[in-house]
Amino acid sequence: MIDSTTKYGHFDNDNYEYVITSPFTPSPWINYLGNDGFHGLISNTGGGYTFFRDPKFRRLTRYRYNNVPVDTGGRYFYISDGDDAWSLAGRPMDTVLDNYECRHGMGYTRFTSNKNDIEAQATCFVPLHTTAEVYIVSLENKGAVNKQLNLFSFLEWCLWNAEDDATNFQRNLSTGEVEISGSTLFHKTEFRERRNHYAFYHVNRELAGFDTCRDSFLGPYRGMHNPIVVENKQANNSHAHGFAPIASHHLKIDLAPGEKTSLVFVMGYCELDQEDKWASPGVINKVPANELIARFSSTEKAQAALDELKLYWRELLNKCVVKTPDSAFDTSINIWNQYQNMVTFNLSRSASFYESGIGRGMGFRDSNQDTIGFTHMVPEKVRERILDLSATQKADGSAFHQYQPLTKKGNANIGGNFNDDPMWLVLSTCNYIKETGDFSILDELVPFNNDETNSGTHFEHLHRAFNHVVNNLGPHGLPLIGRADWNDCLNLNCFSTDPNESFQTTQRGASDVAESLMIAGQFVLYGEEFAILCEQTGHEELAVTCRKHIDKMREAVDKHGWDGEWFLRAYDAKGNKVGSVENPEGKIFIESQGFCVMAGLGHDNGRAALAMDAVAEHLVTDYGIMLQQPAFSEYDKYLGEISSYPPGYKENAGIFCHNNPWIIISEAMLNNPTRSLDYFSKLCPSYLQDKQALRRSEPYVYSQMVAGADSAMPGQAKNSWLTGTASWSYYAAVQYILGIRPEYEGLRIAPCIPSDWDGIHVKRQFRDAYYDISVVNKAENGINKINVLIDGEELADNIIPYAKYSGRHQVIVTLVS
Amino acid sequence: MIDSTTKYGHFDNDNYEYVITSPFTPSPWINYLGNDGFHGLISNTGGGYTFFRDPKFRRLTRYRYNNVPVDTGGRYFYISDGDDAWSLAGRPMDTVLDNYECRHGMGYTRFTSNKNDIEAQATCFVPLHTTAEVYIVSLENKGAVNKQLNLFSFLEWCLWNAEDDATNFQRNLSTGEVEISGSTLFHKTEFRERRNHYAFYHVNRELAGFDTCRDSFLGPYRGMHNPIVVENKQANNSHAHGFAPIASHHLKIDLAPGEKTSLVFVMGYCELDQEDKWASPGVINKVPANELIARFSSTEKAQAALDELKLYWRELLNKCVVKTPDSAFDTSINIWNQYQNMVTFNLSRSASFYESGIGRGMGFRDSNQDTIGFTHMVPEKVRERILDLSATQKADGSAFHQYQPLTKKGNANIGGNFNDDPMWLVLSTCNYIKETGDFSILDELVPFNNDETNSGTHFEHLHRAFNHVVNNLGPHGLPLIGRADWNDCLNLNCFSTDPNESFQTTQRGASDVAESLMIAGQFVLYGEEFAILCEQTGHEELAVTCRKHIDKMREAVDKHGWDGEWFLRAYDAKGNKVGSVENPEGKIFIESQGFCVMAGLGHDNGRAALAMDAVAEHLVTDYGIMLQQPAFSEYDKYLGEISSYPPGYKENAGIFCHNNPWIIISEAMLNNPTRSLDYFSKLCPSYLQDKQALRRSEPYVYSQMVAGADSAMPGQAKNSWLTGTASWSYYAAVQYILGIRPEYEGLRIAPCIPSDWDGIHVKRQFRDAYYDISVVNKAENGINKINVLIDGEELADNIIPYAKYSGRHQVIVTLVS
Incomplete structure (x- = not known):
């Protein structure tokens, strides 16, 4: 039915515009004013x-x-x-x-x-x-x-x-x-x-x-x-x-x-x-x-x-400008991805042509993650947003899942107990401080649950977020999942058989059994970030204490989180495995692979590489990486909404784009630039201009979901614009593929680019300096050494120390095998 | 702009149909299947x-x-x-x-x-x-x-x-x-x-x-x-x-x-x-x-x-068939009004072309009132409905304002404290028993708040409804209004200045000050009904107790409820008068006039007649009787939603049709047949066929609201079909204008028809009998005596005792001055 050759538009990068040449696009193609x-x-x-x-x-x-x-x-x-x-x-x-x-x-x-x-x-x-x-x-x-x-x-x-x-x-x-x-x-x-x-x-x-x-x-x-x-x-x-x-x-x-x-x-x-x-x-x-x-x-x-x-x-867009051998990459990173990052930052998941604008406030996890592609653009807005989010945290470290934009108060109708929520505050905060050096955000007095009579420093809020995981561990020492973790639709404590019930707000499970490997990976990753932050701010003892909990979590994942060829996804409310070869369907899930590998788990013992190979074998399609496989053919009340979707759509084995960058980052961390860029090119819309008719959605921005292999129309994209895919894809591409990564000490330069890229060029404003970075890729068998010359002077490491530089600087980077 | 002569349809009574001759009616004209x-x-x-x-x-x-x-x-x-x-x-x-x-x-x-x-x-x-x-x-x-x-x-x-x-x-x-x-x-x-x-x-x-x-x-x-x-x-x-x-x-x-x-x-x-x-x-x-x-x-x-x-x-329609000198009256009463009564009984206020079907469950007060025009049609459904409603009553006699049709449970989102709600259960129950003689409904065990562990007889539920008023009296001994009485939009305890707040569910007033004269009248009327029911069921002592409370209420109305020319409407949260000549706007309201006069208040001292004259002078228009006058030109947070509407619309001095029959009944009770029928003919759609273009709404059913004199388009009707107007209009017309009124002892015949009607003919199924009633009107100066012959035999009174008759009977009634 689809004439796959039809094009309805094209980029005009000189004018920072997308040109649409037909009023009869496959779906309305929108913009935000x-x-x-x-x-x-x-x-x-x-x-x-x-x-x-x-x-x-x-x-x-x-x-x-x-x-x-x-x-x-x-x-x-x-x-x-x-x-x-x-x-x-x-x-x-x-x-x-x-x-x-x-x-x-x-x-x-x-x-x-x-x-x-x-x-x-x-x-x-x-x-x-x-x-x-x-x-x-x-x-x-x-x-x-x-x-x-x-x-x-x-x-x-x-x-x-x-x-x-x-x-x-x-x-x-x-x-x-x-x-x-x-x-x-x-x-x-x-x-x-x-x-x-x-x-x-x-x-x-x-x-x-x-x-x-x-x-x-x-x-x-x-x-x-x-x-x-x-x-x-x-x-x-x-x-x-x-x-x-x-x-x-x-x-x-x-x-x-x-x-x-x-x-x-x-x-x-x-x-x-x-x-x-x-x-x-x-x-x-x-x-x-x-x-x-x-x-x-x-x-x-x-x-x-x-x-x-x-x-x-x-x-705004001049703060980070890249030039690679791949014009699709540049189009997305320099213009449309950053533009979309602003939109997701502003609107969370509230108003698009798929989000009706009356159902949801600002999501806690969404809004924290939306900052990571936007902090370099308007850091002062990010600061305000982080503190607004922090103010909706409850005293026990848990979070309201959403807040209302007019009142900035937590949405009691939805409530909390999405147990991944708290730790995203660590990500947004650390990312903000690394970009800006503004540690003062940690000293801000922020109320709990918007109650001005009960406040703590923002640092204390992060500490409570950390402790919320520590205080909510299950039988295997893994984090309890609560109503759901990042995957809203994996509802292990819901058990719903009534179609008029919300999967997200119904809870029947005792909530002290079902555990999430995704949160385990998240805790190791952002827990370690918090420990580092402690060290950066003179809380060395707390850092030591935190690391004990993190080490325990690593052990728990080692002992109870590995399924033989990949990381488990969860334990359900009866203690049974989810995302295991034992399961007839839903044997392997993407989230725990991405988060465990991003957290460094299994890097030393080959499990990380095995997990990535399993992703490549079981989940990768021409249109992106599917959330899980095999798709659920029947509804399972012990799994919840995920099994309610027709196979191949949304969380039921659709390509849920938000999590694809986690694999892109993981592959980059494992030094697999070819896979990393391959996955990126399957996901990033600027690469997919010949698929406009199939995809239907706007070809200049990410969509939340692309139909998976089990669907009637693999590759069809839905829910464009308001998706965490935007900030995560930008973050993955710039910080991990290009490897231009703000750290506390300075700007790290650690590209993970394929050998057929002879180099890249990045102009990056970072704090008081503006770096003009030319990367020459001489690594033909993997990147093993990175030489950095700044204004002709060689650095000891591949970090440009922020304290030393302001104004404009020329940086020459050479990648060597 | 409107061509007032345009007609879009006409009645075909032989076929029980309304014939629409244009697809371009002023608004969609619907039917229910x-x-x-x-x-x-x-x-x-x-x-x-x-x-x-x-x-x-x-x-x-x-x-x-x-x-x-x-x-x-x-x-x-x-x-x-x-x-x-x-x-x-x-x-x-x-x-x-x-x-x-x-x-x-x-x-x-x-x-x-x-x-x-x-x-x-x-x-x-x-x-x-x-x-x-x-x-x-x-x-x-x-x-x-x-x-x-x-x-x-x-x-x-x-x-x-x-x-x-x-x-x-x-x-x-x-x-x-x-x-x-x-x-x-x-x-x-x-x-x-x-x-x-x-x-x-x-x-x-x-x-x-x-x-x-x-x-x-x-x-x-x-x-x-x-x-x-x-x-x-x-x-x-x-x-x-x-x-x-x-x-x-x-x-x-x-x-x-x-x-x-x-x-x-x-x-x-x-x-x-x-x-x-x-x-x-x-x-x-x-x-x-x-x-x-x-x-x-x-x-x-x-x-x-x-x-x-x-x-x-x-x-169904054969259960009550009337023939009067007025064909518009007959068209409505014999066909369309009863048909609409079925629809309102079935759907309450849930699904029409104005009610979107997602906002409201079955209303407590609505559903009770909807039975009074429907009980004679399918009494067994009414019995079930009354008991369903009773089961949503709370143990303290208050009521959930709505219940959900699938679960039949009270809607906690809306809650209660609409203080007129409880007493409507007395109306529906007494009306049901009078029609059917089925006192067994009183013995049914019914849970409170749908909690099977806490039940009482349905009679006990009525008793608690009565006591809920007794237990919720204000400073003047008048009933507290709570969130609102029948007039949802008179919100005396809300004080809202935030446009995102619901007027109906926001409560700031201490709720022990604001009082309602409408509930006072309702209590006297249905409280007396309850007392009579007590006598009918051997609870003589309780009847005496109840009457003491009722007498006190009569005294409170006498003392604090009269404004000089009409009944007050309320006292607000500060104890100030509402619906008084003292007020710059909203000086006179319809509800308290109707309910106090229907309750018999002021009949003995001329106040009832004065109140009705005030209604005639201040509220009556060519298109029906307005809710109040003068319209509120500004928002008053101490009055609530009523003052939020533009003048002439809805509760702000619109013709809110539901309450018009209360005046029609009141005038009939005061023996004013001309006014009674005049008001009826302004309200009843079958009389208004030459106003189809102006009214816009379906010309065969009642609408909730007709725009009042202060509006841009007086006479324009909105919110057709699902309105208590249907059952109340039928009830007023049949039981008070025609005067065919079921009572515990039998069928009372007490017409209040104008002198230019030479007679009426009513065929009425009542319990086991089917009466063919011919009324000859010989009363030229008011009806002072009613002679009833049944099968040629004269009755002592104008009540046909139910116990004596079954099968078909000829009744000849003569009205004499």
Whole structure:
């Protein structure tokens, strides 16, 4: 069914853009606008929605997920010319355009289309430090006759609480309220009562009309593909009272041959103090809106804001620039992977075209891991995030699994007992300190469970995280798994037979039996990181104590964690093995292989290499590395959600991309650059441009999951954008394949690149210095020695000591066998 | 904007049908299919969805609320004839039909359309005792040439949990599974795991093809209005794996001139025992589906099931048949009001085109009140419902506000403390016993809070309900309001300033101050009912005790509940008056006027009449009686949600129809038949056929709310179908206007009809007897005496004693001034 040769787009690296050449991509291909709390999701035909900080509680515009037609609803511009009408960005009208192009850039998206000799362009972005989307729209008459055009904007307001908006119609069909003032259409639903915020949609030109009532604009039983107002070429000047408030401007635009005009639309959000809410009874205070509008009152001003945004991104991406013999590698690492890292950092798993924005807050484990690909970009944001996460830790060292972005408080509905959660705080913190040298974060006083009366230093929080594992060991001395570890869907204490129960919040197991080898590896890895941190901060005795626990854990893994050819995955609630050759299905899992080998386990006795060989033999496919094999053909209540998926999908033997970098790192640690890069190239989207049609998802970002060998369509990707794959892949590629790795002492240079790469070039800002690193690969039989020259001077080791350098430096690295 | 003369339909009382003559009704006009747990909502163009018992957890088909285009998604039939194609029921294709008709009947809906000389008909219903929707589809060639038609069915499966289906895409785009077997398309998502139920869609004819994958059927970015398969005239035989499973049959149908063919489609639901789920590994057990299908394997069998359903409804509606000089009155009372009573009884407030089916369980107060218009129809179901409700009562007499239909357990998320809840159990129980004489319900052992270890007789539950009021009195000796009384939106203990908080579940007030006059009236009314019940059951001492409390309450209302011209509504959390002339807004409320007068308060001292005059002066509009006046122009956190609505909508001075019958009854009790009938005629939809365009909602059923005088569009109706208005209106009309009122001793005949009605005729089944009652109205100056002749014999009183009669009897009643 799929024409595998079809391409829908390509990279334009010079402009830091992805160019989409068809409005009919296999699925909507989206971009994110906004970095500072005001966010928009925008598809390649303008679909999507906008929110302020919290996509559940502060949703500005309405969007219908899993809709028919797909991706209907967004910021639309209808152009009508005589009896013809079309959509500027290719949809929702079905009119075929003469030309269509969508360019997703860094924080902006530009549509260009041609029809009836009219070239139309819309550039959509959220300016820096601004709570608004701005659209610069231009229309140019490329023909030989005068054009009298009608331009209609359209967007549909969400009544703020996206969940209530989609469910509580007996209330919300009666609450919608708008105000109209000149060329600005205000949405003020619930402003009368408990909200101190409104939204508006403005254009910097006089209107020929407007509509604020959806039914009036669309007409009875019509869709966004055929609004009656566009057909009639005349707005109805409708005033919404309840039902569905929208905002639509009607503009009459006459263009002589060769003439071009441009307009600026601003869709913004304002918060007001309680006492300043009203200009007069019933009339909202428009001062803040007008101030915001004034900042973009001309095309020039809007263009300047766009240029500023582009410059911001250029500088951000300039902090680490790589050049390898492999352009796909560079495209991902230099542009799109870092861009995606920002998005995952900002949004955790809350709002994508697969995450509906109402189900989840900021995940504890997710958000900690999301920092590792982002810390070098905006470390001050990472500092704040780590402390926010730390504040949701409970006094016993356990963690709320999620917190709410508006309140930053732990989400009691989901609770905790995901026993891998605590130790991720060590990863994020150590990674942050290594990048920045900012040990002061450890001294910050941070409450437990957001209770200001019970605080400790952030260091103490890490200590309690460590102890939470120590205090929660099972019969084999391995960490208890709790509700689940990193694999949410391996629910060993749930035993659910009721389809209305959540696998994640139901717990029946005594919870003192089921153990996780993944957490064991994680504990050895990040426990050792904590011990090192202790040494770095003068807590030598604590380091010794910690190492005793870590050594015990190593012994427990040695004794009870090895299955003969690979690491076990877990012991279930009855003490039976999971991920063993003994099991009829689910014999081998990826997570424990990755985490045990990353932790250094089995490096000395050959088990690590055996485990990696087992991964290669049993789990690797053309499309990435599967989570486990064989897939579960039946539901097993003692394993939980993992066995609920059809074989080959999600955790049931899908390629769950997040964990693939763990194997990439493990292979690099075992000095297998060929395997490491091979796995990376199967995973990284920039390598997969010839698989666009098969994969369906955006070919410029990682997806959470790719269908595995057991599925109906191996290689099909789902759940794009919001996945820990982004930060982990970046971390693996830069710190382990390229080997540019911040440590406490300085920047370590330890590439693990294949022998057919003759060298690499990395420009890296690190603390006060900016290193221009050229690596020459002379190692033909494995890299055994690394010589480092800095500004012509040879270093004793392959670490550039941070204390010695600031400013710009040339580094020449030679890899020798 | 509205053409007020437009009519979209009319009653066909001979066939017990409402005939809709346009697919473009102002809003979708729906019907309900199914009475016994399997339910379908079906609009006048086939839109809507189907579920088994619980619209949240067992949703069969997918429906998108508040969609664009409006009402997209349902059971669709596409007919293609050469290059033309259309939708049998008028939508979702835009093709204009030559003729269209939709007939909503009692539990079935029939569409007839004509296009290209093809007359197509689909009759949709849920047969009695059947977990399936059945569609009898016929096609007739009315032209002179052979027709080679393609017929495509279409429906989209919901992945069972309607909430998860609409939010959790990172999971549910990977879980969809189907099986195809002959002409039956099975939906088996999650059957592998915890579900023991599947759905199927069958047609009794060999297929030319099928589709089970939505994207394949519709084509990229297409909608239900233009599926690619219909355009291509050929199914793709697609097999869904994940994404969106659908069911579409493709049938080739050749028709000679004059030829007619008919098919039977069955969309069904099967539950299996765990051990019988599979025919073989991965293959579901189809035996129960095939058994179900076999019952409707021919048009004749399906037609017989439809006839059986029609007969069932004729007999149900035959239990009470009225004939008055007012045909609108009769249309409502004899057909549509009773039909709506069944629907509200079955569904409480869970699933309509305004209630999304995922937000609410069965309401305690709602469900108790819903029985009063339904008990005479199916008393055994009412008995079960009352006991289910009783079982959710807590030991202290308070009630869970809702219970879940699948488990019948109280909904802890919502909790209780709606202090009017408890006493509604007295109303439903006494009403049930009066209708049936079944005092045994009082002796049933019923658990408290569904805890089988703590039970009491149902009588004891009523006693505790009574005591709950006695134990929760405020500073004036009036009942504490708790979170709210009947008016959910009068939240006197909430004080919310956070828009993310629920008004209903947030409580900050100490809850021992704010008092409700509505509950005071309710307590006097149903407390007295309980006291009478005590006397009826030999609990004379308890009756005396109860009456002491009731008398105290009467005194408290006398002393603290009168505002000078009307009854106060409440005291707020600071002890200030609500619903007083002292208040700048919200001076007079309807609820306390209705309940105090219904309770007999103020009848002796003129206050009742004053209160009713105040209602007439301040609250009555052309479209019904408003909840309060003046509307709240600003939000008041001490009043809560009521002040959050725009003026004129919902509880903020909308016409909240549920409470209008309380005034209708009150006026009848005060012997004001003209006002009583006038108010009824403003409320009852059968009187309002010339206002179809203004009202928008279905003109054959009550709506929860009609916009009030302060709104932008007074008279516009919302939230149709699921409203307590149905049972209360029926109860008011039959028991108070017509005055045919079951009592413990027998059937009281006490009409309160206007002098210009020369008489009425009522046929009423009551216990073992069937009375044919002719009322002759000779009262020209008010009804002061009622003479009753039964079978020619004069009764001493206007009560027909139940013990004396069984079988059929002629009753002649004469009303005299």
